[in-house]
Amino acid sequence: MKTRAGWALIRGLWLSWLQYRSFFFLLAFGWMIPPLIYLLVWSTAAGEGTIGGLSRGAFVAYYLVLILVNQVTYSQTNWTVGDLIRYGQMNRVLLRPLPPVYDALASEFAGKVVFLAFDLPVVALLALILRPELEWTWANGLAFLPALVLAWGLRFLWGYWLALLAFWATRADALLALQDALVFLLAGQVAPVALLPGFLQTLAKILPFRYMVAFPVEILTGQLDLAGMQTGFAFQAGWLSVAAGLYLLLWRAGLRRYTAVGG
Amino acid sequence: MRTFRLIGQFMRASFQEEAASRTNFFVNLLHSILNLGTGVLGVVVLFGQIDEVQGWNLASTLALLGVYLIVSALRGLFIGPGLDALAGMDGKIWSGTFDFTILRPLNTQFLVSVHKWRLFAILDLGLGLGVLGAAVARLGVSLSAGQVVAFLLALFAGVLTLYAILLAFAALVFWSPGVLFTWVFDAFFQMARYPVGMYPGWLRLVLTWVIPVGIITTVPAQALSGSLTPGMLFGGLGLAALLVVGASLLFRRGLRRYASASS
Numbered sequence: 001m002k003t004r005a006g007w008a009l010i011r012g013l014w015l016s017w018l019q020y021r022s023f024f025f026l027l028a029f030g031w032m033i034p035p036l037i038y039l040l041v042w043s044t045a046a047g048e049g050t051i052g053g054l055s056r057g058a059f060v061a062y063y064l065v066l067i068l069v070n071q072v073t074y075s076q077t078n079w080t081v082g083d084l085i086r087y088g089q090m091n092r093v094l095l096r097p098l099p100p101v102y103d104a105l106a107s108e109f110a111g112k113v114v115f116l117a118f119d120l121p122v123v124a125l126l127a128l129i130l131r132p133e134l135e136w137t138w139a140n141g142l143a144f145l146p147a148l149v150l151a152w153g154l155r156f157l158w159g160y161w162l163a164l165l166a167f168w169a170t171r172a173d174a175l176l177a178l179q180d181a182l183v184f185l186l187a188g189q190v191a192p193v194a195l196l197p198g199f200l201q202t203l204a205k206i207l208p209f210r211y212m213v214a215f216p217v218e219i220l221t222g223q224l225d226l227a228g229m230q231t232g233f234a235f236q237a238g239w240l241s242v243a244a245g246l247y248l249l250l251w252r253a254g255l256r257r258y259t260a261v262g263g
Numbered sequence: 264m265r266t267f268r269l270i271g272q273f274m275r276a277s278f279q280e281e282a283a284s285r286t287n288f289f290v291n292l293l294h295s296i297l298n299l300g301t302g303v304l305g306v307v308v309l310f311g312q313i314d315e316v317q318g319w320n321l322a323s324t325l326a327l328l329g330v331y332l333i334v335s336a337l338r339g340l341f342i343g344p345g346l347d348a349l350a351g352m353d354g355k356i357w358s359g360t361f362d363f364t365i366l367r368p369l370n371t372q373f374l375v376s377v378h379k380w381r382l383f384a385i386l387d388l389g390l391g392l393g394v395l396g397a398a399v400a401r402l403g404v405s406l407s408a409g410q411v412v413a414f415l416l417a418l419f420a421g422v423l424t425l426y427a428i429l430l431a432f433a434a435l436v437f438w439s440p441g442v443l444f445t446w447v448f449d450a451f452f453q454m455a456r457y458p459v460g461m462y463p464g465w466l467r468l469v470l471t472w473v474i475p476v477g478i479i480t481t482v483p484a485q486a487l488s489g490s491l492t493p494g495m496l497f498g499g500l501g502l503a504a505l506l507v508v509g510a511s512l513l514f515r516r517g518l519r520r521y522a523s524a525s526s
Binding site: 022023026029030033034037038040041042044045051052170171174177178181184185190191195196197200 | 286287289290293294297300301304305307308309311312313316317442443446447449450451453454456457461462463466
């Protein structure tokens, strides 16, 4: 029953999203630019040589994969959850015989399809122009998939619990901007984590942000050995359970406070 | 005289609007600090790995970032808010409230360019000047009076160019309302964070001649590091003047197409 209702939600949202596709293509274009800038800057910097063991082609491959992973894991929904709570529109979602997190999940899936419909051709075109160098191994490819799913789950739930703070504070979405900035710095966008200076690199490996984007990219581009992958997965799973716990806690406590402003 | 009095009035009205919400002040402060932090760390991380790319080192790239922050702050201070209200999401042209703007007994282009101020951007301006000052101190050269004049002229040309491009992109909305042309420009404008020389040849041509965001930051930064030729400076000034004239003509032609909306 819940699966069928879930699919109906996804389908409905997907159809409505397609109506505004030029708007969403524009959003996807905007999100693609920052990693693209660093792709170009680092590959120019590498020139004919290597930086930290990465050649020009390796930088291109790393950042092209990162553009896709960043898009797949980015939860645009989290920005609207706070508005739903503030303006009282949560009422409508609460009346459905499904927990509201399903609503956010449905719009996640619907959105991914629209955004990727834009990103995949553009990244393919960029790959033709910029000639990435990627050593594909089946082991890395197989490890990449669970890392990607966990990364998406972590980034979604982490943003969702931050957004739920809107039950208590009016401008909780400022924290989402902080999350975006930390993801930019510590999740391999400004530079691959291995190239960050010592202190930032330690911070990146401990905090959850690397496991939202950079970790799967590093696996696929072959930057990690087996030990690195194992610790990575351990950290990723650990942070995911923390995020899930915080989500459950805040959802229950917040719902009791919710007074349906406006309606 | 009347012009300045009007601008003063616009500033006062905008300030009263802005000061109504104090939480917004802190949210804005957070965004400014994040913007500064990610920008500076991005440059520092890059030059932690290498000493020089295409003739740019840490100090001169930081100077360029300072110029970028100053120009963005000026845009946020008075050009951006007005043109966003005109052509941004749910803008006046889309909703038809532009009727009230053209009814006023004033030059329409003047009115839309300066009627809305965001005085908070003065803080951003200060941060940009701080980065620029620190970078010039790091450059370790004593600036001659000629260099300072060249820098100010180049900065002026940069701001004019930015204004012209923004006005032109906003004017395009008269032809297809609902398309967020200024967002497309925003994506390209981010590329001005780094010197155009760091991008591959084809993109450098686009950023110099098609959407000349490169001129906005690269030329003033070159004036400071002393690698600017007089030809580039006067070429930049000439191009800026041309662009302003062209954008004004485009805006006027667009204005004639405007046929109100929904009324």
